[in-house]
Amino acid sequence: MATAAATGLDPVLGFALVGALGVGSQWLAWRLRMPAIVLMLAAGLAVGPGLGLLDPSRDFGDLLQPLVAIAVAIILFEGGLSLNVRSLADAAAGVRRLVIIGAPLGWAASAAALHYVAGLDWATSSVFGGIMIVTGPTVIAPLLRQARLRRRPAALLQWEAIVNDPVGALAAVLAFEVVLVLNTSAGAGHAALDFALGIGVASALGLAAGWGLARAFATGRVPEYMKVPVLFGSVLLVFAVSDSVLHESGLLAVTLMGLWIANVELPSYVELRRFKEHATVLLVSGVFILLAANMDRATLAALDWRAVLFVAAVVLIARPLAVLVSLIGSPVPWAERLLVALTGPRGVVLVAVAGLFGERLAEIGVADGARIAPLAFALVGATVVLHGFALGPLARALKLTAATRPGVLIVGGSAFSLALARALDKLDLPVMIADPNHAHLRRAREAGIETFFGDVLSEEAEHRLDLVRYEMVIAASDNDAYNTLVTTDLAPEFGREKVYQLRRSRDSSRRHALPATLGGRPIGPDETFYQVEARLAEGWEVRTTRLSEQFDLDAWRAEHPDAVPLGQYSEAGGLRFVGPEDDVEKGEGVHLIALAPARKERRASA
Template sequence: MPDSALYEQVLTGLGAIILMTAWVPMVMRRMPLSLPIFCVAAGAALFALPALRPFAVHPLQHPIAVERLSELVVVVSLMGAGLKIDRRAGFRRWAITWRLLGVAMPITILLVTILASSLLGLGIATALLIGSSLAPTDPVLASDVQVGAPGEGKEDEVRFALTSEAGLNDGAAFPFVNLAIALAGLSFGTRAFEHWLLVDAIWKLLVGIGMGYAIGRALGYLTFHLPNIAKLSRTGDGFVALGAALLAYGLTQLVGGYGFLAVFVAALGLRHASRDHRYHHRLHEFAEEAERLLMMLLLVLFGGMVLNSGLLAYWDGRTLLFTFLVILIVRPFAGLVSLGGSRTPWRERLVISFFGIRGMGTIYYLAYALNQADFPEPERLWSIASLVVLISIMLHGITATPSLQLLDRWAARHRSAP
């Protein structure tokens, strides 16, 4: 096939994907399906075509590209998640989030690491990498269970918990990924552990939070509080959200902090600089549109990889059992333990605990770690992580809409009861 014809086919496919990005969510709004499911299925079908099959390559063939693309979509998603949270930050107001971060995530990492070691026979460093990559819930694929746009009022406890958790735990999981990388080195002694504890587990987290707070406050002032003629909000440009996300991420990474954490904290700072300003809607709309487009492109590629690149070539019965244990037992158990003793109704606890969606964050962490250190059997690691992501997309995508509809009806009856 001539190069020009192939190029035109690619343009045609991109055009179709962009149009589907706009249309599919409207069609599926009331259906027990989700846009990610559609994207993966479309990718599997498209890359099965003989002309496109050579482009369905394994992530290990282009490891840097996989890391950077997944990194970008997570950054954009974190900005969108922070911009749409109406609730002010605070220890009590965010109590459910702290429970999920401080209890559910460490339990998940521990249990998944144990399962990966005992059931899959992975070494401690590799098992910890799988555990820390699969622990954080995904801000990219969880839009169906997140809060609504700024000021819409669609911020019940379940949606707030899942949005705020996804916004923070991508950064909070980084120390454990770095620990796995350190353990994969030739030697890991007392000094290496001290460095990890002081630098990776404490200093980088503090830098991420501090940089995010400072950048969010600065951008909030520039956007809403300068003299009227100089306010960024007067531009009406939604791409300011993308600029803010990249600025917060890039600056924080340059000074040695966790950029994911900084992006979400900066988004919260920008959101609350002028809570009721209508410009927030434009910022959120652009961030959401950019996130959806990037997500759709990457999931189409993921669908093509799943069936046509050997991405799942190393899975077996134990891997399948591991996948279902992680999704159906470990995350729900960890979530329920973390919410024990809270005032959250049991129905809401079940929903929050069940929807521990895995996605782009998992892909990024695995790609990042494999680019930083030599882990044994990288093809098998990609098969394990990809199977978990694939099953999560399907299972959580099918159950998200009906689950939240049932929860909303129960909440409405509870409010109307005498």
């Protein structure tokens, strides 16, 4: 133990530190409403070159590169698993252009910036320029979650990031093979054959594995409890076999594998994807902290004014040029083009692949290969911080956010749903009522409330509804079982603390009571759907009251002793719904939402 302590941190303790920092950064970012990537970058630099507590190359040795490679493969597989072709919708034309036209343009523009601004030779610039096509799904996903973009610009950025990740890695492989031929005695024909063989094997392996797994899962050849382990094992096997044929081709193989599985409509697809998303959050955190901690002070000190100009050239010239030229003549509006052009964060894959190719270039005598790693880290660090803080304000300035205020999705076209929707609408909060019965939505449409005719759990709703506009779900249909199904299914997406439903009719019976893992939180009175509807039929209404210093919560309770609070809203605290056992917060400027008897003047007029 003394020897291990003298040579560095114990590997087990090192992995524990990485995990704690990764998850801690994600949680702290959620609490502070900051980009998680920025905090992970800061944490990695602090424990690595800052304090010297963690040196991944020293502490993990030869395990570091394989661990990072496997983690990146799983991250890309999960990215492919989230790319359902139907989700493209009207973004398809833009994505095709960004990949087919934008990627080569980005390669050329990035290589030019590396050569003329950073001062690298053409051999190194061509290899690194290919890697810079990658815009990083590991960074895009958290940024999109925080910025709350509209569906189409979010789809453009997400699809481009995931598809271009393996494309960028393979572009670097192609450029490296050319450099290898020029600097060694290797034959050009042999190098081209190796490259073509690698691409063919990767594509065949990925698609075959996706088809085989999808068929095995659909026909019951794999038991439910074994599906996730089989999936993980298959990803690792496909990645390793493909990578052994051609370095970095494994990224293409696992992306195609995930893309195939995402588009065959497996019954267990949602469960598989959710588990993969949880694993990816851990892997993204861990890999990013490892790569940041692995930087040394000498490498960071080697960054000079040319590195700053290089980053500026990439962000302000190379990226916008490639995007805007590729989208000429496309149906993508100019605001969305500008947003995509100015949003190009780089992440884990770029740093990992750049470091690998930098070492290989140095090994064959290309001196500038050693400069790739620090430039890659500078680009990743700068774009992560820049886009982490700028994407939200930029999207709001271009009016491309889904909603600036918390929205509410109400399931069930009942009288209670309409009354609550009207109250929320008066507060200028986005609200929508969804119901599979067209007649139940008639009064809502007449009142000018946005509606969705269909089942919110259907695939059509997933592709047509921009759910990012809504922060909360209230299930208020006349079917208790359906309300429970809706809140249970949507809880992982919205958060269990943000899905609500009225009390079930038989909850008081132990025989029919459901476990806490099913259903949503209670809202309003401890009453069933029919009891609340009866109140409304008797003249009760949902209304809002603004509390002030002169008319506080106590004064409101004294004036409305029978009223039942449903929720509250303020600019500072946001929207919050309450149940029968929850307390309403006091405060000036709070809008109280309550179910109350009709005012005296209304009863008199009635």
